[in-house]
Amino acid sequence: MGREIVSLKDLYVYFNNTVSLGDINLSIKQNTILGIIGPNGGGKTTLLRVILGLIKPDKGEIRVFGKTPEEGRKFIGYLPQYTIFDHSFPLNVFEVVLMGRYRGIFKDYSKEDKAAVINALKTVSMLEFKDRQIGRLSGGQLQRVFIARAIVREPKLLLLDEPTASIDPEMQSAFYDMLLKLKEKMAVVLITHDVGAVSVYVDEIACLNRRLFYHGPKEEGLEKIEEMYRCPIDLISHGVPHRVLRGH
Amino acid sequence: MIELFLKYEFMRNALIAAVLAGVTCGIIGTYVVIKRIVFLSGGIPHATFGGIGLGYLLGINPILTAIPFSVLSAFTIGAIHKKAKVNEDTAIGIVWAVGMALGVIFIGLSHTPASDLIGYLFGDIQTVQGSTLFMMLILDIIILISVFLFHREFLIVAFDEEFSTVVGVPSKSMYFLLLGLIALGVVVLIKAVGIILVIALLTIPATISRKFTSDIKKLMFISTFAGVTLTIIGLWLSYLFDLASGATIVLVLGIAFVIFSFLSR
Ligand SMILES: Nc1ncnc2c1ncn2[C@@H]1O[C@H](COP(=O)(O)OP(=O)(O)OP(=O)(O)O)[C@@H](O)[C@H]1O
Numbered sequence: 001m002g003r004e005i006v007s008l009k010d011l012y013v014y015f016n017n018t019v020s021l022g023d024i025n026l027s028i029k030q031n032t033i034l035g036i037i038g039p040n041g042g043g044k045t046t047l048l049r050v051i052l053g054l055i056k057p058d059k060g061e062i063r064v065f066g067k068t069p070e071e072g073r074k075f076i077g078y079l080p081q082y083t084i085f086d087h088s089f090p091l092n093v094f095e096v097v098l099m100g101r102y103r104g105i106f107k108d109y110s111k112e113d114k115a116a117v118i119n120a121l122k123t124v125s126m127l128e129f130k131d132r133q134i135g136r137l138s139g140g141q142l143q144r145v146f147i148a149r150a151i152v153r154e155p156k157l158l159l160l161d162e163p164t165a166s167i168d169p170e171m172q173s174a175f176y177d178m179l180l181k182l183k184e185k186m187a188v189v190l191i192t193h194d195v196g197a198v199s200v201y202v203d204e205i206a207c208l209n210r211r212l213f214y215h216g217p218k219e220e221g222l223e224k225i226e227e228m229y230r231c232p233i234d235l236i237s238h239g240v241p242h243r244v245l246r247g248h
Numbered sequence: 249m250i251e252l253f254l255k256y257e258f259m260r261n262a263l264i265a266a267v268l269a270g271v272t273c274g275i276i277g278t279y280v281v282i283k284r285i286v287f288l289s290g291g292i293p294h295a296t297f298g299g300i301g302l303g304y305l306l307g308i309n310p311i312l313t314a315i316p317f318s319v320l321s322a323f324t325i326g327a328i329h330k331k332a333k334v335n336e337d338t339a340i341g342i343v344w345a346v347g348m349a350l351g352v353i354f355i356g357l358s359h360t361p362a363s364d365l366i367g368y369l370f371g372d373i374q375t376v377q378g379s380t381l382f383m384m385l386i387l388d389i390i391i392l393i394s395v396f397l398f399h400r401e402f403l404i405v406a407f408d409e410e411f412s413t414v415v416g417v418p419s420k421s422m423y424f425l426l427l428g429l430i431a432l433g434v435v436v437l438i439k440a441v442g443i444i445l446v447i448a449l450l451t452i453p454a455t456i457s458r459k460f461t462s463d464i465k466k467l468m469f470i471s472t473f474a475g476v477t478l479t480i481i482g483l484w485l486s487y488l489f490d491l492a493s494g495a496t497i498v499l500v501l502g503i504a505f506v507i508f509s510f511l512s513r
Pocket residue numbers: 015016020038039040041042043044045046047081
């Protein structure tokens with residue numbers, strides 16, 4: 001496995017005096033897909049937001065590419081769980097993805113930026129929609145556009161918060177194949193409830209329910225999830241390939 | 249119509265004021281409408297009434313004192329919203345009322361006759377002086393330059409503020425800059441249609457234009473064109489029928505809005 005690019009040490013986040021993340025020690029490694037699973041409210045989104053510097057931890061240390069999250073986040077591509085926006089907003093698909101290439105004040109988007117957008121849209125099979133107004137897409141199409149917006153930066157770390165939630169099965173397998181390709185160039189953090197995918201595509205898993213109950217290679221993790229942790233058990237036994245449940 | 253505007257100096261000035269106001273409509277109005285901060289753009293002019301009152305109290309051109317007041321109220325709304333984690337509309341309500349209350353106190357202290365205020369409340373584009381025009385021009389230039397420099401940032405922040413932070417836009421500064429520009433735009437419009445009616449100029453031209461395009465640059469051009477044209481038509485009608493100019497302009501805008509709503513069905 002690659003070298004460590006993000007490290008969290010003894011990290012705590014409280015909301016209104018209740019622990020949302022407690023005692024988190026985690027490292028994210030280069031060229032690795034880390035799957036994060038855990039129940040609703042388990043702190044998965046919060047963890048990504050801490051890495052991005054959108055939430056300041058109350059205690060503990062975090063380094064992103066050896067820097068603070070605010071400095072390190074320029075190497076990160078991010079797909080939020082939800083994006084709330086005005087559906088009549090005057091932007092088309094191409095322009096939305098182009099925003100992912102933002103480089104700083106007074107820096108206009110270049111030819112390479114525009115070429116990268118075309119590429120990213122091809123990757124998520126949304127090129128034919130590039131001139132479509134952003135509000136006039138289906139939920140899954142929109143999700144694919146936001147995936148394109150995250151990868152178009154050519155980041156060194158890609159944070160994906162439930163990327164496949166509204167994606168159809170055919171597109172899903174294409175999506176996971178894409179992740180395997182991207183892994184050659186970056187680290188990927190994948191929040192998902194899709195344990196089937198975790199068992200196939202992910203290198204490491206982290207099981208998060210306010211605390212980090214497991215973090216390590218998936219092989220051991222999958223066997224331990226059910227017995228050890230308060231990760232939702234129904235989630236694991238629904239529609240999941242048998243080999244995942246092997247050993248129980 | 250053209251002779252009328254050439255013949256009288258006050259009509260010439262009014263015409264220039266209409267063009268300057270139209271530019272504000274086009275640029276600032278577009279942001280107000282796409283970022284859905286209409287209530288904010290209604291609150292700032294009302295709060296600015298405090299600045300108008302201060303001008304009377306100090307015996308200087310009220311438009312001059314309106315500028316810092318308007319910008320300050322916009323920043324206060326932003327600060328209450330961001331720092332105190334109060335809803336933006338609550339913050340607007342507070343600043344709106346406090347600004348107006350200050351205006352009432354200042355005007356009471358300065359013993360200004362109520363009739364003088366009507367022009368600021370409901371607009372009086374036909375009495376615009378050269379010095380006020382000059383100030384409007386400067387404000388428009390500041391707005392145009394800022395938008396030229398920061399349009400990328402404004403667009404990302406308006407679309408998705410969290411994502412803008414993630415990709416490295418200084419989103420807080422940009423939010424406040426945009427608020428400041430809206431405040432300047434409000435001052436430009438006060439002379440044309442008055443505090444109470446500013447909201448019409450900031451929303452109607454941009455809303456009409458949205459029916460024609462979903463490209464932000466075109467949106468700004470069409471809104472500017474619509475704002476200038478409709479303001480001039482209102483001005484002309486108000487002269488022809490001897491009606492209050494600000495109210496006539498707003499009615500023309502309202503009628504245009506209705507017509508275009510039906511046309512685009
Ligand atoms: N801005 C906030 N203010 C207060 N509490 C919050 C905030 N954001 C998250 N929380 C709390 O922190 C906990 C973790 O939330 P988080 O969104 O990280 O969960 P999650 O694991 O992403 O859940 P899901 O699977 O539903 O997306 C929850 O209990 C939530 O109530």
